[in-house]
Structure formats: structure tokens, C-alpha cells
Amino acid sequence: MSKLEKFKRFLGLEKYSEYVEKYLDRSNAKSAIYLSSVIICLEIFMISSVLFNHYTGETIRSAQWMFSHIGSYITLLVTGIIMLCYSIYFFNNIDKKPNLILGKIIHTFFSFVCIIFGIYISYLDYIKGEQFITLMTMVIFVFCFLIWRPIYSIAFLSISFCIFYALCTRKVPATYATQVNLFIIWIAILMASSNSFHQRIKEAKNDEQIEHTNSILTKLSISDEVTGIANMQYFRSQAVSLMQNPKVDIRELIYLFLDIENFKNFNEKYGFLDGNEFLRAFAQTIEKIFKGSIVAYFSNDNFAILTSDKDYMSKLKKLEEIIINKDSEIKMCLKTGAYRPEDRDCLPIVACDHARYACYSIKKHYTKSYCEYDNSMSKDFYKKQYIINNIDDAISNGYIKCYYQPVIDTLSGKLCGAEALARWDDPKHGFLSPVDFIQTLEEYHQIHKLDIYIVEQVCRDIKKDIQDGNVVIPISLNFSRMDFDILDLSNEVESCLLKYGIERKYVHVEITESALTENDGKLQEAMRKFRSAGYALWLDDFGSGYSGLNVLKEYDFDMMKIDMKFLSNFSGNQKAKKVLKSIVSLANELGMQTLTEGVETDEAFNFLKEIGCERLQGYLFGKPMKKEELIQKIKDGIYKV
Numbered sequence: 001m002s003k004l005e006k007f008k009r010f011l012g013l014e015k016y017s018e019y020v021e022k023y024l025d026r027s028n029a030k031s032a033i034y035l036s037s038v039i040i041c042l043e044i045f046m047i048s049s050v051l052f053n054h055y056t057g058e059t060i061r062s063a064q065w066m067f068s069h070i071g072s073y074i075t076l077l078v079t080g081i082i083m084l085c086y087s088i089y090f091f092n093n094i095d096k097k098p099n100l101i102l103g104k105i106i107h108t109f110f111s112f113v114c115i116i117f118g119i120y121i122s123y124l125d126y127i128k129g130e131q132f133i134t135l136m137t138m139v140i141f142v143f144c145f146l147i148w149r150p151i152y153s154i155a156f157l158s159i160s161f162c163i164f165y166a167l168c169t170r171k172v173p174a175t176y177a178t179q180v181n182l183f184i185i186w187i188a189i190l191m192a193s194s195n196s197f198h199q200r201i202k203e204a205k206n207d208e209q210i211e212h213t214n215s216i217l218t219k220l221s222i223s224d225e226v227t228g229i230a231n232m233q234y235f236r237s238q239a240v241s242l243m244q245n246p247k248v249d250i251r252e253l254i255y256l257f258l259d260i261e262n263f264k265n266f267n268e269k270y271g272f273l274d275g276n277e278f279l280r281a282f283a284q285t286i287e288k289i290f291k292g293s294i295v296a297y298f299s300n301d302n303f304a305i306l307t308s309d310k311d312y313m314s315k316l317k318k319l320e321e322i323i324i325n326k327d328s329e330i331k332m333c334l335k336t337g338a339y340r341p342e343d344r345d346c347l348p349i350v351a352c353d354h355a356r357y358a359c360y361s362i363k364k365h366y367t368k369s370y371c372e373y374d375n376s377m378s379k380d381f382y383k384k385q386y387i388i389n390n391i392d393d394a395i396s397n398g399y400i401k402c403y404y405q406p407v408i409d410t411l412s413g414k415l416c417g418a419e420a421l422a423r424w425d426d427p428k429h430g431f432l433s434p435v436d437f438i439q440t441l442e443e444y445h446q447i448h449k450l451d452i453y454i455v456e457q458v459c460r461d462i463k464k465d466i467q468d469g470n471v472v473i474p475i476s477l478n479f480s481r482m483d484f485d486i487l488d489l490s491n492e493v494e495s496c497l498l499k500y501g502i503e504r505k506y507v508h509v510e511i512t513e514s515a516l517t518e519n520d521g522k523l524q525e526a527m528r529k530f531r532s533a534g535y536a537l538w539l540d541d542f543g544s545g546y547s548g549l550n551v552l553k554e555y556d557f558d559m560m561k562i563d564m565k566f567l568s569n570f571s572g573n574q575k576a577k578k579v580l581k582s583i584v585s586l587a588n589e590l591g592m593q594t595l596t597e598g599v600e601t602d603e604a605f606n607f608l609k610e611i612g613c614e615r616l617q618g619y620l621f622g623k624p625m626k627k628e629e630l631i632q633k634i635k636d637g638i639y640k641v
Helices: 003-011 018-055 063-092 100-127 133-145 150-171 176-222 232-244 263-270 272-289 312-324 348-360 375-396 434-443 447-468 481-486 489-500 521-533 548-552 574-589 602-611 627-635
Strands: 253-261 294-299 302-308 333-339 370-372 400-409 415-426 430-432 475-479 507-512 536-542 559-562 593-596
Touching: 003 150, 018 063, 018 100, 018 133, 018 176, 063 100, 100 133, 100 150, 133 150, 133 176, 150 176, 232 294, 232 302, 232 348, 253 312, 253 348, 263 272, 272 294, 272 302, 272 312, 302 348, 312 333, 333 348, 348 370, 348 375, 375 415, 375 434, 375 447, 400 447, 400 627, 415 434, 415 447, 430 434, 434 447, 447 475, 447 481, 447 489, 481 521, 489 507, 489 521, 521 536, 559 574, 574 593, 574 602
Parallel strands: 333 370, 415 475, 475 507, 507 536, 536 559, 559 593
Antiparallel strands: 253 302, 253 333, 294 302, 400 415, 415 430
16 A cells, blocks of 8 residues: 555545445444533533522623523534434434435534534633633544544644634733643644544444455355355245245145256256356246245255245246257256145145155156146155155164075076065065165165165175075175265275175176266276176166167176066067067177076076076066075075075
């Protein structure tokens, strides 16, 4: 900062923010209340004292003296009352932006009257040979209690003292001592006034910084950083307030959950910065179209709305058109789930979950863009909630058990392995369908708990077989795509095998075809670690998805498990036979063995044996069973190993 800028800052000539200016106005108004109250009390006392002494005969004053002094006291008294009234008005209307220009005029007028009063009374005292105490008191009141920019303090204070000095010396020449005293007083009050000003400016700037920081923190606490609109915490608090308002008819309210389908591809094509910019613009559009509603960013590409059920469908149509027309190549669309609250005690978090459930139920239905939560969904929803809420208890209490389905060598017909499958025997609901709890755990990112538990169970069972002297067969383990995202899966499996002292040849790692995508570096790295450690890698459910041929060129597998769908309506379906024959031939060309699932008939068995499929699995050879049952059947000779 240059010397000139420092000098200008000292004089108070720099430009201050609106907050600082308002801070100074508030400070002056607050000081004015105390100052004007003191002035009023002093003048009332002076008027009363003069009148009392005059009429009791204790001190008789001339008419001219009474007129000049009483008139001065009354003038200052009235000015103080005006100042006090405005200050009270200022604070009573501080939220309504009081008239600041009027306030500055009143402050200036009050200060002017105080200085004139001080000069006049001190002049009268001076010519009588008394001290000029009144002037000193008034300038202290004006320049030390009220906040003035130093440039104004210097100007007004200098003018006041010069006028007083000129008046006094014309009547009675000032002594050297008087001149020095007057100069010292001028310097002292000027320093005090300047110091008071700069102290208040510092306080104002500190307060401004604190308020700015608090404003940012408050905004962050109630709004989302990406979109700029409310976050779910603020949404829930506002929704609760609205739901509890007795003036609001909740029958006219509806929760909406919005999902931009295929937005992931938009991010991949344009990048996350453009993706976030699109979400920000779309969020603002939602707020504009659903003006007056409670709108929030939920997560990823999802939004939540609590709105009136009047005309909301037409508003959703406008949003759908924006999404559909955004990019003709990406083919995005908008899915909406809805839920109507049944009572005021319905929690927003539950309502949003219902709306989200309805939305996700139509994610793969390209002809449907809207779905409302109903009673038929309620049972499924609460079953999912039960699964998520009780998965930890089910694992710790042993409600989830490991079953084994035999795998047969095609040429010999002997048992060559088994697949480990999870079964949930719940004390409340009985056997839960694997389709239900596996899909639910994947949806809520809890599947890794189940899969790691099954790994532990398999290792424990294999160790028991070794200790009991039973025949040990290899077990294949299924893993979800999410296991690779959440865990360092290769290390988890390796640690479990080391814990129980199990050889790697007894464990095969199965990865579902639908879990694989091209150029998935993280998954490829995990599979390389499995392979380098000596684990056999199996491709599960080949042919169930659309990426089978693509992933074959990206990943290396030891075994291809052909999906059971190929054996559906197998008898007489010549196309299915040709496809199966081609798949087995392709696997052989790629150096992979084959295993076909879902074998239930001798016809399918003979055909698969004929085309060279090495292993088979299905109800023809046995359903999933407990380990004890499988061992017993081996001992009984039902299965030859």
C-alpha cells in the first residue's frame, strides 16, 4: 500500500462496503441514544436549577441572561429529544431499512447545535474569566461518542475552535496558557475521535468477515455444492414444516423423485465438468418450473420435489422434453416416481424412499416415464427394507446358510466340484428368495457383506472336510461387480484362505458376465491379481447379457458357464442347439473349458456331451443342498468323485 493510500485511509477517504456503512450507522444510532439521553437529563437539570435558584431568590439573574441561557438550554433539549426519537425509530425499523439520509441530517444538526451551544456558553464563561468547560464537554460528546470520518473531525473541530478563539480574543485577548490549553485539547479530542473511528472500522470489517463466513457455512449446510439448490437435509426440514402446517391440506401434496436415465453416458461423452454444469442448469429449471415447491438435489442424477398435485404432470412433461432434446446421440430420458403422503406424521425420508422405489421400478421400461407408489409396491418395499435392516443380524445369527449345488464331469458323470449358494432361512419370514435378497443387497450396496460371509463359510466347511478326512472338492464362489468396487477382493479372499489354511486350487472365482464392461481398469487389475495368485477364473451366466462377445477379448477366463436360458424349451429348438454348439466351439478356440447350467433332462445332457461341453450343472444332477447332505451322498455312493 502506497503512502498516499495510507494517508487517505487515515483520513477516512477510502470507500467502504455497504455492510461497514450500515455498521457505522448502527453504532451512531446506539451512541446517540445514550448521548441524547444524557443531554436531555443535563438540560432538564440546568433549566430546573436556574429557575429554582432564580425564583427562590438564591441567585437572581437578569432577564437578558435568563432569555439567552434558558433559550440555549431549551434548544439543546429539543435537539436531544429529536435525536433520541430518531434513534429509537431507527432500531424499531432496522429490518425495514430506516431513512438513513434523514438520520445523517439529524446527527449533523444535533452536532451543530451542540457545538454552537458549547461555543456560546463557553464564550460567556470566558469573558467572565471562567474556564471553557462547556465547549470541551460538547466536542467530547460530538466527536468521541459519535463516529466521524477523521477528515470531517479535523475540519469541524478546527473550525469550531477557530470560531471560539476568534470570538474570545476579540473580547479578551487570550493568554499564552489559554492558547496552549486550547491547542492541547484540540489535539487530544482529534486523536480520540480518529482512534474511535478506526477502531469501529476494524470492528465492522471483522464482523463483516465473520458474517460472510457464517453466510457461506449456512449456505453450504442447506444447499448442494454441485447444483446450488437445497440439499436433502434442508429439504427434509422444510418438508416437515409444511406437512405439520394445519393450514395445508396434505391430500393435495405429492412427493416426486426424478432420475435422469442414461446420464452416465452423458458424463462419459462430455466429461464431469459439463455434466455438473448440465445438472446445475437442470436444477435451476426445476426450481423455475416448480416455483413455490420444495426442490432439492438428492444424489448423482436424482432430484426430490414436494409440490401440489395440481398441474404437476404438465410440469414434468416440460422437464422430460428438456432431457429428451438435450442430446440426440445419448438418448437420455426422465423417470419420475411419486408418493402421496397418507398422514402428517409421514417422514420425508420415508416418503422420498417410496417415490424413489416407484421410480426405480420403471427404470428399464422405456415406454413408462412415471410411476406412483401404491399398495402393491408397499409389500415389496417393506421386504427390501427388512432385508437391508436385518442383513447384519442374519449373518451374525447364522440365518444365512451356505448350500452347494453339484457340478458333474460330462464324460465320467462324476462329481468334480460344487457351486456355493446363499440361502436365507429367516425366523420371521421363512426362506427368502435369493432373487429378492441378492438384488436388494446389490441395489443398496450391501452385497459385499453376504459374499464375504459365504467365502468364510466355504473356507470353514473345506477345513472341516480336511479335518474329518472327507473327500475335498473345489468350490466356485460368486462375486458381484460391487464387491470389486467396495473391497480389495483379491486380498480379502486370500486372507480368508490363509486364515483356514486352504489351498487355492479348492476355490474358483466366478464373475457374472453382466458385471463386466470394456476397459474397466479396476476390475481387470483385480482379476490379474487373482490369476497371478493361482486362482481359477470362471465367467458366469455367459449369454445372459449383451456384452458377452466384447468382454471375451478384454478378459481371460479358465471356464465359461453357459447361462441356463439356452436350455429353456430345449427340446425341438434347433436354433438353441446351434447356438450352444457355436459357444462351446468358440470357448475351445479361446482355450476355455465350458460348463452349462440348468441341465434338467437326459436329452440336454446327451446333446451337451456330444458337442464337447466338459461340465454340467442342474436339477438332473441335484438341487442346492447343505454340505452335510452332499458329504453323505458322496459317502453313500450317489456321487462319485
